[in-house]
Structures are given as C-alpha cells and as structure tokens.
Amino acid sequence: MGKELNVIEIRNLTKKFGDFTAVDNISFDVHRGEIFGFLGANGAGKTTAMRILCGLSRPTAGTGTVAGYDIWKEQEKIKRHIGYMSQKFSLYPDLTVKENIRLFGGIYGLDDREINGKTSKMLSMLGMVQEKDKFAGELPLGWKQKLSFCIALIHEPRIIFLDEPTGGVDPETRRRFWELIYDTAEKGTTIFVTTHYMDEAEYCDRVSIMVDGRIAALDTPEKLKCRFTAETMDDVFRTVAGKAEREE
Amino acid sequence: MSKSYRQVHAIKGISLDVGKGEIFGLIGPDGAGKTTLFRIMTTLMLADSGYGRICGLDIVKDYFKIRRLIGYMPGRFSLYQDLSVKENLDFFATMFGTTLRESYGTIKEIYSQIEPFRDRRAGKLSGGMKQKLALCCALVHKPSVLFLDEPTTGVDAVSRKDFWTMLGRIRQSGVTVFVSTPYMDEASLCDRLALIKDGEIIGTGTPEQIIRQYPYRILAVKGRNMYPLLKALRMIEGVESCFSFGDAHHLAYRPDRTCRQTILAEAAGMGFPDCTAKEIAPGIEDCFMQLSKKWGKN
Structure with missing residues (x-):
C-alpha cells in the first residue's frame, strides 16, 4: 500500500522501562479516513504506545511515521499535525467556551482571523452560540465532550487521537458522540480511538487488541468475530485479552 | 432525600x-x-x-x-x-x-x-x-x-x-x-x-421488571452503510428512536402505528433494500434511554 494512504506506519516498535517491556515489538498501519479502535486491558501498553504516536515519548527501538512525520526525529511536527482529546483532560473549566476555542486556536498557531472564523463556525455547528460566554466547567458533560472534540480538530489535523472519549456519559450522549465521529471520518479525518465499551469496538472499521505489550489481534470487527467464533466484540475481547499474563 | x-x-x-x-x-x-x-x-x-x-x-x-x-x-x-x-x-x-x-x-x-x-x-x-x-x-x-x-x-x-x-x-x-x-x-x-x-x-x-415495562417494540436492524441507514431509519413514521448498539441498530417502534414489514419496505424505498430486521427484547440500556425521555430525531 502506498505511503500516502497510511496516516500511521509503525514497525517493530518497542518501549522498555528498565527491564520492563511495556510495548513489545509492535507493527501496524492506520489507513487514511478509517476509524481505528485501539483496545487492550489495563496495563497492556496502550497508553505507552499512544504517547509515542503522539510525539510525547521516544521508543526504545523500532521506526514509524505519524501524519507523515518520523516518530524519532519529528516529534514537534507530529504534535502540530495531530489532534488529541481525552475525557480526563479536555477544556479549561474556568475559561469560557469562546476563550477555550481561542486558547487552543492560538496554541496551534492560527491567526486571529482564522480563530474568529473557526469560532463562529464551531458554535453554530454545535448549536452553542448562546453558550459562548459560559464557563466550560458549567456545561453538561455531553456538550463539553462535543466541544473538546471540535477544538481538537481546530487546526484540521489529518488524524485525531481519542483516549476513552465517552467514559461515564449517558447512553444517548455516547451514541450521539459516535455520530460526530462518523461525520468527521466521512470528511477524511482519521480516527484513532480507545474505549472500554465493547459495543463501540463494533463501530470501528478495524480494531487492534493489545495484550502484554503485543498486538494480539488486528482486523475488522466482522473478521475478528468470525476468527474467534464470537457473537460480539465483547466475547472477542475476553477471549483475546483474557490470555494476558501480566498485570498493570 | x-x-x-x-x-x-x-x-x-x-x-x-x-x-x-x-x-x-x-x-x-x-x-x-x-x-x-x-x-x-x-x-x-x-x-x-x-x-x-x-x-x-x-x-x-x-x-x-x-x-x-x-x-x-x-x-x-x-x-x-x-x-x-x-x-x-x-x-x-x-x-x-x-x-x-x-x-x-x-x-x-x-x-x-x-x-x-x-x-x-x-x-x-x-x-x-x-x-x-x-x-x-x-x-x-x-x-x-x-x-x-x-x-x-x-x-x-x-x-x-x-x-x-x-x-x-x-x-x-x-x-x-x-x-x-x-x-x-x-x-x-x-x-x-x-x-x-x-x-x-x-x-x-x-432487571426483568424494568425490561417488562418497556413500552415499545425493538428491531435489531443491520445492513450495508450502517451510518446512512441509521439516519434514514429515524425518518420513518412510527419509529420512536433509533440508535446504534454494537453491530446492529436498535429501532424502537410503536406496534399500533407500524410493523416490521412496513419499516423494511420504507427502508428499501430510501435506498436500503438489503436490510435485515429481527424482533428482539430490550436491554437495560434501551430502557434507560427510553426512560430518560430525551428522544430526539435528526
């Protein structure tokens, strides 16, 4: 497959902390515009791998590119060309909605004109024009989520990393959020997502399951279910991740 | 309290x-x-x-x-x-x-x-x-x-x-x-x-009591192009709600206003002729969504 079709290419990636191998020789590609589910039990090495992919940590061995930039040499460029959103950290609660947008726009190097344009577009798309001067901390969780998702896309990255974006929200909000993910993927943005909800694994184009630092399975949900003769991705996950030998 | x-x-x-x-x-x-x-x-x-x-x-x-x-x-x-x-x-x-x-x-x-x-x-x-x-x-x-x-x-x-x-x-x-x-x-x-x-x-x-009180019937609908299908199903008359549940959409409908065949026919009319729809029992998550009365279509 041609290079331009892959947003992530990882070969033999390894990360050790002392004599502990957190990520153990993993290789995979993420195609442009796909929704890629990155699953694994707690302690399987997901966070360590994601930190490398986001340019926040260097591997011990292996090579790779993210958004076309080298994970060893171009970490700053990676940071500038990806989006990142996590439920744990998203918005500054004591800045207003508008101020949050402005802050992140500025961090990503957009000029005032661009930020103003993006702000009004984003507010009207989210139906949040009325809320623009409210503190982000006062918004309902579902709105916070949608807003931080859109803010993570403010610099139009080719790929966005979503780290457990839907934890703790009510079932309808969780599904509405996935509809936003679909809309974004349809426009060509690649989605890299982690989740503990196994029904959400079904919504991904392809899913990888990490076990003990390695990628134990990687395929479409359909093929994974077929291979493990499982009814649901929950069954697949339990079969694959249940073989883990190490704890966190 | x-x-x-x-x-x-x-x-x-x-x-x-x-x-x-x-x-x-x-x-x-x-x-x-x-x-x-x-x-x-x-x-x-x-x-x-x-x-x-x-x-x-x-x-x-x-x-x-x-x-x-x-x-x-x-x-x-x-x-x-x-x-x-x-x-x-x-x-x-x-x-x-x-x-x-x-x-x-x-x-x-x-x-x-x-x-x-x-x-x-x-x-x-x-x-x-x-x-x-x-x-x-x-x-x-x-x-x-x-x-x-x-x-x-x-x-x-x-x-x-x-x-x-x-x-x-x-x-x-x-x-x-x-x-x-x-x-x-x-x-x-x-x-x-x-x-x-x-x-x-x-x-x-x-759990059984809560499920028994669910007022609608549910179809698990599958087809190609699941996301466009989701939006289309929500437009159908008599459909109370439709949301994705893993590999199928759960479509809640009022049995007094429509039925499985009608819904399938309508879906076919909107360009989704190869859907499958299975009557299923609701789960707690379906009940929660219904009970939170936050229905909305679009």
Whole structure:
C-alpha cells in the first residue's frame, strides 16, 4: 500500500522501562479516513504506545511515521499535525467556551482571523452560540465532550487521537458522540480511538487488541468475530485479552 | 432525600429500599447524583431534606453506629499510598477494633490474591490490585452492608467481569452490596437496581421488571452503510428512536402505528433494500434511554 494512504506506519516498535517491556515489538498501519479502535486491558501498553504516536515519548527501538512525520526525529511536527482529546483532560473549566476555542486556536498557531472564523463556525455547528460566554466547567458533560472534540480538530489535523472519549456519559450522549465521529471520518479525518465499551469496538472499521505489550489481534470487527467464533466484540475481547499474563 | 450544592440540585426527592442480602445497583451516568447519594447514606454528608435508615438505624442520629456496620469503598482510591498493603489493612482493622487475624476468614479469598505483595506500598500497586486492597479494607470489620461507588469505572472488560464475580461471592457470605456504575451492561448482574439520571430515579426494580415495562417494540436492524441507514431509519413514521448498539441498530417502534414489514419496505424505498430486521427484547440500556425521555430525531 502506498505511503500516502497510511496516516500511521509503525514497525517493530518497542518501549522498555528498565527491564520492563511495556510495548513489545509492535507493527501496524492506520489507513487514511478509517476509524481505528485501539483496545487492550489495563496495563497492556496502550497508553505507552499512544504517547509515542503522539510525539510525547521516544521508543526504545523500532521506526514509524505519524501524519507523515518520523516518530524519532519529528516529534514537534507530529504534535502540530495531530489532534488529541481525552475525557480526563479536555477544556479549561474556568475559561469560557469562546476563550477555550481561542486558547487552543492560538496554541496551534492560527491567526486571529482564522480563530474568529473557526469560532463562529464551531458554535453554530454545535448549536452553542448562546453558550459562548459560559464557563466550560458549567456545561453538561455531553456538550463539553462535543466541544473538546471540535477544538481538537481546530487546526484540521489529518488524524485525531481519542483516549476513552465517552467514559461515564449517558447512553444517548455516547451514541450521539459516535455520530460526530462518523461525520468527521466521512470528511477524511482519521480516527484513532480507545474505549472500554465493547459495543463501540463494533463501530470501528478495524480494531487492534493489545495484550502484554503485543498486538494480539488486528482486523475488522466482522473478521475478528468470525476468527474467534464470537457473537460480539465483547466475547472477542475476553477471549483475546483474557490470555494476558501480566498485570498493570 | 434531596441535596443541593448552591444552585445545583444533585439529588431530587429520591426514595429507595434495598433488601437484606441483595446486590443493589445504582446505575447512571456521571453527574447523575450517585456519589452524593453514597455520601449521604454512608453518613459523611447531611441531606437537605428527607430521611434514611441503614439496618434500621437513622443516618443522622445513629451515624456512629452505622459507621461500624458498613464498609465503604469510594470512587477515588483513598487508602494510604505510603503504607504497605499489610499496614493499610492493619490500620483499618485497628480503627474498627479488630485485627487482621480475626477477620482473615472474611477477606481471605480476595486478600490471598494480593498477599504476595503485602510489603509493597499501596501507591506502587497496579489498578487491579489497588481495587482488591480497597475492597479488603472495606470488608475488614465484617460489615453488614458494603457501599461501592463506581468500583469498575475505567476498568477493562475482563477485569470488570472478575470484579463482579467477587461481588457475587461477597453477597453469598451474607453481606448486602450497594454498588453504583455507569456501565449499563452490569445491570443484569444486580438483583435489583435503580436507574438514576439528573438527580432522579427514573426506574427501579429487578432487571426483568424494568425490561417488562418497556413500552415499545425493538428491531435489531443491520445492513450495508450502517451510518446512512441509521439516519434514514429515524425518518420513518412510527419509529420512536433509533440508535446504534454494537453491530446492529436498535429501532424502537410503536406496534399500533407500524410493523416490521412496513419499516423494511420504507427502508428499501430510501435506498436500503438489503436490510435485515429481527424482533428482539430490550436491554437495560434501551430502557434507560427510553426512560430518560430525551428522544430526539435528526
């Protein structure tokens, strides 16, 4: 497959902390515009791998590119060309909605004109024009989520990393959020997502399951279910991740 | 029971009963009021109005007695990070006037899994082991009621399953378990449950009772191009709601206004001729969504 079709290419990636191998020789590609589910039990090495992919940590061995930039040499460029959103950290609660947008726009190097344009577009798309001067901390969780998702896309990255974006929200909000993910993927943005909800694994184009630092399975949900003769991705996950030998 | 923090109504006139020896689940999203209710019931906070009893004792007047009768595991890990596993257990045992040796029988099954690490500092344990230690500390004085506030949040699917197996064993030993969770799939593991949203109980009963009260019928619809299909299905007359549930869409419809054949025909007319639709029983998650009355189409 041609290079331009892959947003992530990882070969033999390894990360050790002392004599502990957190990520153990993993290789995979993420195609442009796909929704890629990155699953694994707690302690399987997901966070360590994601930190490398986001340019926040260097591997011990292996090579790779993210958004076309080298994970060893171009970490700053990676940071500038990806989006990142996590439920744990998203918005500054004591800045207003508008101020949050402005802050992140500025961090990503957009000029005032661009930020103003993006702000009004984003507010009207989210139906949040009325809320623009409210503190982000006062918004309902579902709105916070949608807003931080859109803010993570403010610099139009080719790929966005979503780290457990839907934890703790009510079932309808969780599904509405996935509809936003679909809309974004349809426009060509690649989605890299982690989740503990196994029904959400079904919504991904392809899913990888990490076990003990390695990628134990990687395929479409359909093929994974077929291979493990499982009814649901929950069954697949339990079969694959249940073989883990190490704890966190 | 009601409680407000300045203008925020955290819980609004909640009433519920938990039977002796059952696993009672309080199920709802973040911000629904679960932790507030836990804090009031564990005598750590006063309600604005309403009253409550634990094992027949008043939660305000008899708070001191209640504290000896209950075990509480808060959502955030709150043991002493600088004490070892054994020191934490000894500490909690001493606080309740007992010893680890005396209560060893009660916690043996869970403690044996972390005993090899008894000299490790609690702060250096993995998430799973921390959880087991916290559970041991909450059980060390042989409580009658165990309060667990979101013990499985952020825990992977395999470990969640293990945790619920442990809860089943704790109940077998006669302890009543009051547990909260945002995961709807854990509902079926409770004897009875209350669904909570925005500070109100929107449904309560056994999982079967809640499911039986569901007012619509549900089709599990599959087809190619699932996302465009989802939007199309929502346009159909008589369809109350449609949301994705794993590899199928759950379409809720009113049987007095439409039926499976009509819906399939309409879908075909909108460019989805190869759908399959199967009548299925609703799950707790379907019920929760219906009960939260937040239906919206688009």
